[in-house]
Amino acid sequence: MTTRSRVRLARAAALVALAGGTLAVAAAPATAAPxxxxxxxxxxxxxxxxxxxxxxxxxxxxxxxxxxxxxxxxxxxxxxxxxxxxxxxxxxxxxxxxxxxxxxxxxxxxxxxxxxxxxxxxxxxxxxxxxxxxxxxxxxSPSGEAEPAAGVRGVSGRVGDADEKAIGGADLTIRDSAGHEYRTTSDRSGRFSITSRAGRTIAEGSITVRATMDGYRTARATVRGRAGDVATVRLTLSAVPAPTTTSPSPTAEASPLAE
Structure with a gap:
């Protein structure tokens, strides 16, 4: 093998090694942002x-x-x-x-x-x-001391606006057919969920869900809860329109104090 051939072979080997190193770095998992x-x-x-x-x-x-x-x-x-x-x-x-x-x-x-x-x-x-x-x-009785009685497994759903954009931080009040109330808050995706546990079983029958948030009209929905099932509901909050302001009339402007 000539000297020129040895140089070409060495360069090719270096490129292969460099490519391999690049691939190894690219394959490393990215660290998730906190x-x-x-x-x-x-x-x-x-x-x-x-x-x-x-x-x-x-x-x-x-x-x-x-x-x-x-x-x-x-x-x-x-x-x-x-x-x-x-x-x-x-x-x-x-x-x-x-x-x-x-x-x-x-x-x-x-x-x-x-x-x-x-x-x-x-x-x-x-x-x-x-x-x-x-x-x-x-x-x-504190949750977890006994198995929950037969009833609805849970209530879950989503809160959004008229454009179906998620609304986080909305206050939810869930009331079952026995008059029991449960409260929770929607997360950043607009979703919420409560589940039956010992001491807080959700009764079968009509379940009313109410969503409230500053700047929006209250929304309500009623669903049917069945034993062993999860009742789902979707609520839409409508923004309260900003109050309109009217400019003062010329008569009001020309007051005696102004003169």
């Missing part, structure tokens, strides 16, 4: 009226510049401490927060599912994280 807000822990998922619940959550700036985040904690439980924050976050920076909430009153023998809601506005975008907590009224 969520803007995520709930890390909740001190209790089953509580009695007026008991406190501690929630820890994390907020991350996944943008390319520093931003001030507006953080609000709420939902079906009353927020007592750590309810609002406005941290300034560098690109890629995360911060952990703690909040304390108080469970509301519940009627005797009833269990109500309520969401803890953490909302974050960052770089003009709204993000939400939710965690369900069950409030057991006097005489109601």
């Amino acid at each position: 969520e803007t807000v995520s709930i890390l822990s909740v001190s209790a998922e089953n509580v009695k009226p007026r008991e406190t619940v501690r929630v820890q959550f994390r907020v991350t700036n996944d943008g390319r510049r520093a931003e001030t985040a507006i953080v609000v904690v709420g939902g079906g439980l009353r927020c007592a401490t750590g309810c609002r924050a406005e941290p300034n976050l560098r690109p890629g920076q995360s911060r952990t927060f703690d909040a304390t909430l108080v469970a509301p009153d519940a009627r005797p023998g009833e269990t109500t599912g309520l969401n803890i809601s953490v909302g974050v506005r960052l770089a003009g975008q709204n993000s939400y994280a939710y965690k369900m907590v069950y409030v057991h009224g006097p005489g109601a």
Whole structure:
């Protein structure tokens, strides 16, 4: 083999090695971007009226510049401490927060599912994280101690606007045929769900679902719940039109004070 042939062979081998290295890098899995807000822990998922619940959550700036985040904690439980924050976050920076909430009153023998809601506005975008907590009224057995009685397996659905765009953060009230009420909140995809558990069985028959949110008219829908099935419902919220303003008449402008 001549010297020129050896050089060509060496160059070809180098190209093959380089191509192989490039393919190996391209095949490596991409790291998923962190969520803007995520709930890390909740001190209790089953509580009695007026008991406190501690929630820890994390907020991350996944943008390319520093931003001030507006953080609000709420939902079906009353927020007592750590309810609002406005941290300034560098690109890629995360911060952990703690909040304390108080469970509301519940009627005797009833269990109500309520969401803890953490909302974050960052770089003009709204993000939400939710965690369900069950409030057991006097005489109601805590969830998980026994199998649920025969009834509807659950109620799920979606909340959207007239253009079918998802609406997150809408408050949902579900009322079954026995008069029991359950509350939850739609997620960022507009979806919501509650399930039957021990002490909070959803009764068969007519189920009414009501959705409310600031800036929209209240929407209601009624579905039929059957034992062992999941009842599904779709609600459409119509935006409340902004009030129209009228310009003052020439007569009103020419007042004695103006003269």
